[in-house]
Amino acid sequence: MFGILGLGVAVATIEFYRKFYAVAEEAAYAGSDSCKDEEDSFFVRIMKKELEYTKEQLESFINHHMDAVIITDLEGRILRVNEAYEKVYGWKAHEVVGKTYYEIAGAFSEDVHENIKKTVAEKEAINRVEVVRARKDGSLVDLRITISPIFNGKDELIGLSGVCVDISEAKKARKELDLLHRKLKESELKYRTLFEYANDAIYLLEIGSNHFPSRFIEVNEAGCKRFGYTREELLSMPCQDIIPRDSDIVRKTVEEIRQGNLSFTLQSQFTFKSGEVKKLEYSGKLFNIENKKVLLIVSRDRTEYLETEELLQKSEKLAAVGQLATAIAHEIRNPLTAIKGFMQLLTEKASKEELTYMNIISSEIERIEMITDEFMSVAKPQAVTFQSIDLQLLIQQVILLLQPQATMKNIFIELHSYGELPLVYCESNQMKQVFINILKNAIEAMPSGGEIKVELRQKDNNHLHIQIIDEGVGISKDRIKHLGEPFYSIKEDGIGLGLMICFNIIQQHKGTLSIESEVNKGTNVEICLPLK
Structure with a gap:
């Protein structure tokens, strides 16, 4: 199949043979009898056959080319178009042949044609220029156009050949692909932002054949801070150097994986390299990436929450104690006051032996008063002077x-x-x-x-x-x-x-x-x- 320049060469060859054949035939009829011998006639017939053969090749090339082909003279007059042109532009051949570019709606203007002619005159093809053109029905079509010069045997520019490729679907697909890439980049940016700036520590771990985590694949900033390593250090170190295999957190995780659980939420306590002990709640999700078993861990520090919850429980207990203490102290103090009063009266009339017992009873009453005072201090703190x-x-x-x-x-x-x-x-x-x-x-x-x-x-x-x-x-x-x-x-x-x-x-x-x-x-x- 001819290339784009091949189209110009083929047209130039036909033009050369056509003119040469015309000159030879004219000489054969106008000259002496010696010019009409069999040898000359044979030479003319051979050239005529060559011309016909080349012409048939060119016709076949143009007609069966899958892209739109158009041939014009130097004035921009359309000499030939193929069937693909009719499909792309909607114009029939008989509607455009003989007309100039600028007489057809949506084609090149006269000024553009002149610029094209100047460019190709320097033997430079205009390659793969993307343009938008109007069809016969007014709709627009995206094209990639290549324009080549046509020279005769004397190396004179005699015309232009153009090949128009309909790239509408390709351009639409490219736009959709660009849109998809943009959306993917935006989505990746969103998830990367969520991953990097999440308050919870996030780890992506590769799971070995023995169900133990073998190495870190990815980790966010919160996870790095928690372990006290940089991201590069965590990704380069074996997992067991950071989280010992005998730790409670690894033991529970491996047990879940061995049981076939693809997702789980656990609580554990872990001592970090700084010596700090934290109570953690972490969720795990098991899946495959490129035939590798991978575990996504989202870990949350629950230490402060659990301590606050414990303080709240203590506070609730203390509130209950306060209410109870108030009730008990109130109920005890009333009869205790009466007992103390009667004990003082009895002490005045008691014998020496009875007085011994009275003193013991009085000391115990004082002890009861001290206990009730403690109850009251719990229920209602007394005003203090510092x-x-x-x-x-x-x-x-x-x-x-x-x-x-x-x-x-x-x-x-x-x-x-x-x-x-x-x-x-x-x-x-x-x-x-x-x-x-x-x-x-x-x-x-x-x-x-x-x-x-x-x-x-x-x-x-x-x-x-x-x-x-x-x-x-x-x-x-x-x-x-x-x-x-x-x-x-x-x-x-x-x-x-x-x-x-x-x-x-x-x-x-x-x-x-x-x-x-x-x-x-x-x-x-x-x-x-x-x-x-």
Whole structure:
């Protein structure tokens, strides 16, 4: 099949043979008899056959070309079009042949034709120019046009040939493809933004044949911060170097995968390389990418939420305790007042032997009053007066008060002060209650006797630290976290309000109270109070 330039060469060849044949035939008839011999006639017949053969080839090329073909002279007059032209433009051959470009609606203007002619005169084809043209019915069609020059045997420009390719469908498909690419890019940008800037940690993990995560495929910024590595470090390290296989989080995840669960939500606790322990809730989705099993993990830090929930539960318990305490204290105080009044009358008339019992009853009544006061302080905190207190002196008074009880159990309470201690801004009665409760707990925790150390030191310019260390039976770790909750006590006859009141008082003083203990080795209670 001829190319575009082949079309121009073929037309030029026909033109050359046609003119040569005309000259030869004219010479044959106008010349001498020697020009009409058989040899000359044979030569003319051969050239005529060659011309006819070339003409047939050109006709076949033009007629059967799948794209629209148009041939014009130098004036822009259309000499020939093929069937494909009729289909593309809607014009029939007899409607356009003999007319110029600019006489047909939607074709080139005269100025454009002149510019084209100048360009191709320099033997330069106009290649693959995309244009929009009007059909006979006025509709528009997208075309890719190539225009080539036609030269005769003397290398003279005698015409133009054009091939028009209908690219409407291709252009439409290209627009749709561009639109699809743009949408895909926008969608990718949206998901990438959601992925990168999500508050939750997101991980994409490759799952090995043993169902264990083998490596990180992708991770967002929140996930990098949580583990304390850069993205490049996480993607280059084996998964087991970051999350140990024996960790609770891996064990639960592998168990879900082995059970065939494609999606799951779990809760676990994990210790990060910084030493920070977080309670996590994570959702997993298992799927395949390029014949590889992949796990998408979205992990959320639930530590603060669970702590808040725990505080809320404690608050609800405390509210219930307050209501209960108010009711109990009110019901007890009324009859207690009457009992005290009658006891005073009986004491005045009692014998010496009866007086002994009366004193015991009176002390127990006072103890009941003290308990009801504690109930009332839980239900309705009393107005307090803060002032600068010598905490060392206050603790000495508490030790003096409790030393007889300690001595009976073979316990010695020792006070150590380190350096010159400043005054502490606090409410003396409340702080005295705190130290009484804690020291009484220490004494009761040492049935075999021993030593209780009370140490005071100023660790910085703003806080005073008090440590109360005993050698008692200790407390297990699973029970320490519940200390301070209402109605929770490790003593058989305890009601769980003593420590709760201590925690509340220290909290009101903007301080902290922490408890460390080990079974059979003792307990260390540390109180930190601000100086101002």
